[in-house]
Amino acid sequence: MAKFTHLKSRVIVIPNRNIDTDQIIPARFLKVTDKNGLGEALFSDWRYNSDGSINPDFVLNHHQNQDAKILLAGDNFGCGSSREHAPWALTAWGISAVISTSFADIFRNNSLKNALLPIVVTTDIHQSLFELVTKSPDTELSIDLASQTLIIPPDTNVTFPIDSFAKKCLLNGVDQLGYILSHESLIEAYELT
Amino acid sequence: MQSNPLTLFEKIWYSHIVTQEPKSPAVLYIDLHLVHEVTSPQAFTGLRERGLKVRRPQRTLATMDHSIPTTPLSIPMADTQAAAQLQQLAENCEEFDIELYGMESPMRGIVHVIGPELGRTQPGMTIVCGDSHTSTHGAFGALAFGIGTSEVEHVLASQCLLQHKPKTFQVNVSGKLGIGVSAKDIILALIAKIGIGGGTGHVFEYTGEAIRGLTMEERMTICNMSIEGGARAGMIAPDDTTFEYLAGREHSPKGIKWDKAVESWKKLPTDGEAIYDQSITLDASSLEPMITFGTNPGMGLQITDRIPNPNKYDDLDKRHNLETSLTYMELQPGQPLLGHPVDVIFIGSCTNGRISDLRLAAKVLEGRRIAENVRMLVVPGSQSVKMQAESEGLDKVFADAGAEWREAGCSMCIAMNGDQVAPGQYAVSTSNRNFEGRQGKGARTFLASPLTAAATAVRGAISDVREMI
Numbered sequence: 319m320a321k322f323t324h325l326k327s328r329v330i331v332i333p334n335r336n337i338d339t340d341q342i343i344p345a346r347f348l349k350v351t352d353k354n355g356l357g358e359a360l361f362s363d364w365r366y367n368s369d370g371s372i373n374p375d376f377v378l379n380h381h382q383n384q385d386a387k388i389l390l391a392g393d394n395f396g397c398g399s400s401r402e403h404a405p406w407a408l409t410a411w412g413i414s415a416v417i418s419t420s421f422a423d424i425f426r427n428n429s430l431k432n433a434l435l436p437i438v439v440t441t442d443i444h445q446s447l448f449e450l451v452t453k454s455p456d457t458e459l460s461i462d463l464a465s466q467t468l469i470i471p472p473d474t475n476v477t478f479p480i481d482s483f484a485k486k487c488l489l490n491g492v493d494q495l496g497y498i499l500s501h502e503s504l505i506e507a508y509e510l511t
Numbered sequence: 512m513q514s515n516p517l518t519l520f521e522k523i524w525y526s527h528i529v530t531q532e533p534k535s536p537a538v539l540y541i542d543l544h545l546v547h548e549v550t551s552p553q554a555f556t557g558l559r560e561r562g563l564k565v566r567r568p569q570r571t572l573a574t575m576d577h578s579i580p581t582t583p584l585s586i587p588m589a590d591t592q593a594a595a596q597l598q599q600l601a602e603n604c605e606e607f608d609i610e611l612y613g614m615e616s617p618m619r620g621i622v623h624v625i626g627p628e629l630g631r632t633q634p635g636m637t638i639v640c641g642d643s644h645t646s647t648h649g650a651f652g653a654l655a656f657g658i659g660t661s662e663v664e665h666v667l668a669s670q671c672l673l674q675h676k677p678k679t680f681q682v683n684v685s686g687k688l689g690i691g692v693s694a695k696d697i698i699l700a701l702i703a704k705i706g707i708g709g710g711t712g713h714v715f716e717y718t719g720e721a722i723r724g725l726t727m728e729e730r731m732t733i734c735n736m737s738i739e740g741g742a743r744a745g746m747i748a749p750d751d752t753t754f755e756y757l758a759g760r761e762h763s764p765k766g767i768k769w770d771k772a773v774e775s776w777k778k779l780p781t782d783g784e785a786i787y788d789q790s791i792t793l794d795a796s797s798l799e800p801m802i803t804f805g806t807n808p809g810m811g812l813q814i815t816d817r818i819p820n821p822n823k824y825d826d827l828d829k830r831h832n833l834e835t836s837l838t839y840m841e842l843q844p845g846q847p848l849l850g851h852p853v854d855v856i857f858i859g860s861c862t863n864g865r866i867s868d869l870r871l872a873a874k875v876l877e878g879r880r881i882a883e884n885v886r887m888l889v890v891p892g893s894q895s896v897k898m899q900a901e902s903e904g905l906d907k908v909f910a911d912a913g914a915e916w917r918e919a920g921c922s923m924c925i926a927m928n929g930d931q932v933a934p935g936q937y938a939v940s941t942s943n944r945n946f947e948g949r950q951g952k953g954a955r956t957f958l959a960s961p962l963t964a965a966a967t968a969v970r971g972a973i974s975d976v977r978e979m980i
């Protein structure tokens with residue numbers, strides 16, 4: 319798995335609550351047998367008009383956001399289906415971290431396996447981030463995973479939670495399947511019981 | 512020796528831990544792994560790249576459901592991308608020696624319909640699938656939940672998953688359901704109450720008189736939509752209803768093995784003194800038919816209610832979200848839903864595509880015709896359901912009423928196979944998700960029970976089935 323250590327980037331804001339995986343990547347893009355091209359399908363129904371033309375109003379299409387790596391979104395991000403195509407599409411487009419007050423369980427699990435960092439903040443911090451980025455769209459946030467810190471200019475440091483195993487995997491690029499398979503003898507013993 | 516009182520969930524969880532190192536998730540053993548065409552190809556590619564095999568092919572079962580056409584098999588598939596994906600699954604199953612209920616199989620169907628039908632789903636098991644509605648299988652007292660494709664690869668290779676222990680959430684449903692009110696209405700009412708994130712981090716256990724009174728198919732409808740309440744899994748303790756359903760099914764234990772199995776299954780229900788992390792109670796007798804009006808399954812109301820006014824919320828975010836939903840749905844605050852015209856009716860999916868669902872819908876439609884301008888699609892959850900329905904003459908009831916009778920599949924629930932609602936059209940659907948675009952780009956979905964869907968088909972507008980039965 320790819321590693322995640324630090325990140326500094328401007329922020330794309332999609333304030334909607336309950337952004338479900340059908341919005342992140344609609345089902346019609348799930349007929350692939352590989353992971354290619356999913357970045358183009360990210361938020362497809364919001365990014366493109368019904369005639370296929372680009373919707374210039376949607377944040378992902380703003381030219382100043384093309385290199386942004388952090389997405390700030392409303393509560394309960396990633397609810398709905400288990401499709402890992404959602405984090406694949408986000409990372410393929412260039413997103414490396416999503417900030418919200420909460421994430422759906424399966425989406426969070428899937429993200430952590432793809433070096434996409436789900437950052438949970440309190441409602442107050444969430445609100446202040448919205449205000450800050452709305453007022454100063456060029457704001458850059460920094461993330462340091464080792465210290466679990468989100469650095470908000472000018473001088474706020476917020477600690478975010480992450481479970482210690484997932485953190486270790488992200489920092490070191492640990493291969494989780496390799497970890498499971500290292501317990502082969504215990505798995506075999508379990509099967510015999 | 513007195514052991515700690517445990518919940519149903521905890522009994523299954525603890526008995527499936529292979530090992531757990533400090534500060535690490537448990538390595539959890541998986542008894543049954545269900546596979547379908549959409550979320551598996553990249554996992555098989557991963558196996559191939561690492562030179563790994565499927566560890567326990569006999570604990571793995573594959574079917575084709577999401578992108579298959581529901582028109583007769585004799586018509587060649589127009590969608591070459593979907594056809595390639597189906598072909599890929601067939602090749603993967605062949606190469607890795609996995610049993611596949613493929614296109615031509617008479618047992619093929621939606622993964623969450625055929626697992627129980629075949630008797631593969633059993634109490635006390637851990638069951639996973641790259642599909643969030645795996646929660647369905649919890650109706651049998653199994654711990655069943657959806658996983659992503661990386662995890663599909665983990666299970667294929669190791670028959671194990673890394674998991675943190677979720678919390679438990681008791682949903683106690685007291686009382687008895689009224690006439691015209693069904694299992695679907697219980698689960699829609701629960702989600703409307705707790706919201707779509709209400710169960711995040713938890714496993715639901717449904718308990719209470721109303722749940723005990725439900726058939727297995729009704730219990731599956733409820734557990735199916737646990738994920739719409741944010742819970743990855745929903746469970747119901749096994750009882751005689753469960754054992755009767757399983758007895759004699761193809762993969763159910765037989766003879767002395769059956770007796771032994773039942774004996775162990777009887778030990779699964781939550782102990783009297785066990786404690787849940789959270790609890791909620793619903794009174795089934797006060798429920799009415801439910802329907803959603805917005806763009807997530809938590810935006811539901813009793814069918815006789817009016818659409819809420821966003822201004823009643825102080826929370827600006829909430830207000831804004833409701834406004835966005837109503838704009839998408841083109842509905843007005845304060846408007847009643849009863850009488851709202853619809854264009855499409857979909858009866859099917861892993862929520863409500865079983866034989867009892869079709870029987871209920873057929874009962875409403877018998878001797879009636881669906882309204883002009885309404886298109887109605889009836890899609891059985893599996894080919895077995897289809898055959899059963901045809902042997903009962905239900906297909907004729909649907910056809911006589913003016914509905915389309917199809918082959919089994921996910922169909923309009925996810926609109927991957929060409930069965931879709933046109934932009935701007937309104938659909939009453941017995942499926943589980945009303946997200947924007949779920950049933951086709953620009954489609955507007957009302958989720959409801961098969962009874963409500965059938966009644967609405969007849970009148971061409973949202974209807975209270977209690978006036979028609």
Ligand code: SF4
Nearest residue numbers: 644860861921924925
């Ligand atoms: S019927 Fe719908 S919800 Fe169920 S498995 Fe198929 S696509 Fe998923």
